[in-house]
Amino acid sequence: GAVVSQHPSRVICKSGTSVKIECRSLDFQATTMFWYRQFPKQSLMLMATSNEGSKATYEQGVEKDKFLINHASLTLSTLTVTSAHPEDSSFYICSASRGAQPQHFGDGTRLSIL
């Protein structure tokens, strides 16, 4: 089946640093990639949708200057959490799809800001 690779799987860093998370579709060209955030024992919440070559569409309440999304190619999207703070600590997960095909999820990134 389709494989989506997310890296890193876990990151711990100091408050104020920026963290980049990569999401790659390994065996298909993803026209759309999605970024989700999940707090403990809660449902996934969509942060933004990105289409290759165009600006990401952010959900209400998600700061676009805080969470920078780049979808430069059909196989790679990145999420950069800028000037991270402890409240940004969460589980971030990406997914990728091609056209109307099902979304395929990455394994997620657990971000801990000290």
Add this chain to the structure above:
Amino acid sequence: KNEVEQSPQNLTAQEGEFITINCSYSVGISALHWLQQHPGGGIVSLFMLSSGKKKHGRLIATINIQEKHSSLHITASHPRDSAVYICAVIADKLIFGTGTRLQVFP
């Protein structure tokens, strides 16, 4: 009220039991996903369905579009089935249920 409701929230079972997880939704959808999230957090898509029934191994998913309801069944449950099962509907975007935490004991 959430647009996607799952029940039960938590479920424990003995190995071998037949398990049913229910999902009800209140919005118009084009399809519905059943997802499995393991303790490490990774998510696997089990099914995407828009009508009828699908079967894969010991897993069966059904959907009734008129009643806005879907069920996920696990036959002959096994401890390795222990995970969080999430129903997600495709409306204008993917809307997730809060998940059902399943624990299967040997």
